[in-house]
Amino acid sequence: MNWNSFTRNTYVNKELDFTLDYSLMGASEPFFSEMEPRLQEALKAMIELEGGAIANPDEDRMVGHYWLRAPHKAPSPDLEKAIQKNLADIEEFAGKVHRGEIAGAGGKFEHLLVIGIGGSALGPQFVAPTLGQPGEDRMEVHFFDNTDPDGIDLTLAHLRGELDKTLAVVISKSGGTPETRNGMLEAIQAYMTEGIEFARQAVAITGEGSKLDQVAESEGWLARFPMWDWVGGRTSELAGVGLFPAALQGLEIRGMLEGAAAMDTLTLTPETRDNPAAILALLWYHATNGKGERDMVILPYKDRLMLFSKYLQQLIMESLGKEKDLDGKVVHQGIAVYGNKGSTDQHAYVQQLREGVNNFFATFIEVKKDREGASIEVEDGITSGDYLHAFLLGTRAALAEMDRPSLTISIDEVNARTVGMLIALYERAVGFYASLVNINAYHQPGVEAGKKAAAGFLKLQGQLMEHLSSNKGTFSTVAEIASALKAEDQAVTLYKLLEHAIANPSKGITKKQADKGFDATYGMA
Numbered sequence: 001m002n003w004n005s006f007t008r009n010t011y012v013n014k015e016l017d018f019t020l021d022y023s024l025m026g027a028s029e030p031f032f033s034e035m036e037p038r039l040q041e042a043l044k045a046m047i048e049l050e051g052g053a054i055a056n057p058d059e060d061r062m063v064g065h066y067w068l069r070a071p072h073k074a075p076s077p078d079l080e081k082a083i084q085k086n087l088a089d090i091e092e093f094a095g096k097v098h099r100g101e102i103a104g105a106g107g108k109f110e111h112l113l114v115i116g117i118g119g120s121a122l123g124p125q126f127v128a129p130t131l132g133q134p135g136e137d138r139m140e141v142h143f144f145d146n147t148d149p150d151g152i153d154l155t156l157a158h159l160r161g162e163l164d165k166t167l168a169v170v171i172s173k174s175g176g177t178p179e180t181r182n183g184m185l186e187a188i189q190a191y192m193t194e195g196i197e198f199a200r201q202a203v204a205i206t207g208e209g210s211k212l213d214q215v216a217e218s219e220g221w222l223a224r225f226p227m228w229d230w231v232g233g234r235t236s237e238l239a240g241v242g243l244f245p246a247a248l249q250g251l252e253i254r255g256m257l258e259g260a261a262a263m264d265t266l267t268l269t270p271e272t273r274d275n276p277a278a279i280l281a282l283l284w285y286h287a288t289n290g291k292g293e294r295d296m297v298i299l300p301y302k303d304r305l306m307l308f309s310k311y312l313q314q315l316i317m318e319s320l321g322k323e324k325d326l327d328g329k330v331v332h333q334g335i336a337v338y339g340n341k342g343s344t345d346q347h348a349y350v351q352q353l354r355e356g357v358n359n360f361f362a363t364f365i366e367v368k369k370d371r372e373g374a375s376i377e378v379e380d381g382i383t384s385g386d387y388l389h390a391f392l393l394g395t396r397a398a399l400a401e402m403d404r405p406s407l408t409i410s411i412d413e414v415n416a417r418t419v420g421m422l423i424a425l426y427e428r429a430v431g432f433y434a435s436l437v438n439i440n441a442y443h444q445p446g447v448e449a450g451k452k453a454a455a456g457f458l459k460l461q462g463q464l465m466e467h468l469s470s471n472k473g474t475f476s477t478v479a480e481i482a483s484a485l486k487a488e489d490q491a492v493t494l495y496k497l498l499e500h501a502i503a504n505p506s507k508g509i510t511k512k513q514a515d516k517g518f519d520a521t522y523g524m525a
């Protein structure tokens with residue numbers, strides 16, 4: 001760590017109070033020069049994307065999350081108006097809720113239940129605790145982000161007796177995601193149990209004409225907000241998906257948009273070393289050899305940013321983790337992302353980072369302001385915040401000593417503007433990196449494959465239940481059932497389905513144990 005190398009390899013932006021120190025990444029000048037033409041190509045592609053080019057060829061759609069924070073950049077006046085109207089509508093709706101003009105059966109709404117998954121949940125899940133202030137927030141935000149009945153019950157346990165003051169927002173761009181549909185049905189049941197009509201307390205954020213949109217319209221939900229096809233799920237935090245919950249919580253949504261817009265402008269700077277997203281993308285390339293050979297470890301030294309790594313995990317891995325490149329060549333691209341927070345992680349996996357397999361690069365996030373107000377001294381002249389800062393410096397130095405690369409992003413404090421900046425920085429870096437490795441960052445064929453496979457298993461479960469129900473009193477082994485269903489190649493799946501049914505007695509299946517583990521028989525009495 002030397003001063004000259006630090007000053008040559010650190011980007012500082014005084015206006016945004018933002019610094020990116022890449023002096024410990026080991027990237028030399030020749031690397032930057034060699035990559036410069038490719039980076040300029042990536043920048044050109046990004047400018048075309050912002051101009052409305054079809055940047056997601058598989059889905060034949062534009063990629064326009066940048067317009068959300070700079071509507072005048074949208075490729076048509078209609079789109080510009082739609083973005084502005086949506087923002088105004090969200091603010092108006094939130095205002096009415098806060099003033100009690102839109103209320104629940106039990107009076108003013110105090111809770112918000114967000115029902116969504118993946119890109120339709122992770123943004124709000126990151127932002128709500130990052131910018132929220134318990135006791136001061138206008139509403140408390142809760143999530144159903146899975147089809148796990150126990151997880152749903154856990155969330156409902158916080159809302160028991162309060163559902164008449166709970167506004168529900170169902171978020172799904174496609175409007176047909178099974179986990180979200182199930183969450184919605186579970187919510188309807190829970191509201192019904194407390195004698196509340198769900199539709200009177202529900203809002204939908206979805207694509208126009210989607211299944212969800214149709215349900216919300218026909219049942220007369222409180223409101224419907226659009227989710228445009230040109231905004232991808234994982235880049236939708238600054239669309240209605242993220243802005244609606246944030247506005248209801250009482251967060252400064254305009255501040256987030258301004259921070260993002262400022263970063264968007266900055267990250268179109270053609271001079272590579274003055275463009276922090278270009279620097280990031282190039283260093284990811286350098287660290288991973290452009291093939292994901294190292295994992296990205298995100299280490300924010302600030303509890304509020306704990307979920308940033310989870311948010312980035314989706315943004316980066318769903319965008320970059322692709323089998324084929326844009327020419328159809330099999331490339332198996334991606335960068336694995338994980339992390340939590342410092343210094344907590346120093347008492348967990350940082351041991352391996354320092355001494356174990358050298359297969360990662362770290363990104364430290366330094367937040368200079370410790371807290372609102374003064375701190376006590378935990379030792380002479382030293383505060384808890386000084387300790388946190390020293391631990392960051394210590395881990396950074398310890399990794400460098402062992403030749404483990406790291407980047408350090410510094411911001412003054414966590415607020416709406418800096419959160420918007422960080423989101424926009426990473427969105428842009430992902431776009432640049434995708435161009436450098438020639439992949440489509442804006443589709444997710446792997447997610448679709450998982451959904452299709454699940455649908456196949458549910459169909460088989462239906463056949464299994466029908467078979468057992470029409471053969472009541474007959475007990476058969478897994479192999480016998482598989483043969484009766486002409487599904488011999490599905491015996492393992494049938495075993496899993498039967499065992500799941502046994503653990504959930506309402507399915508009505510009984511198991512007779514045998515001496516040998518897999519010779520048990522199953523049937524309906």
Ligand code: PA5
Binds near residue numbers: 172444
């Ligand atoms: O980023 C994405 O595109 C995905 O993670 C989606 O957000 C996720 O699959 C949920 O999809 P939908 O919003 O259609 O319910």
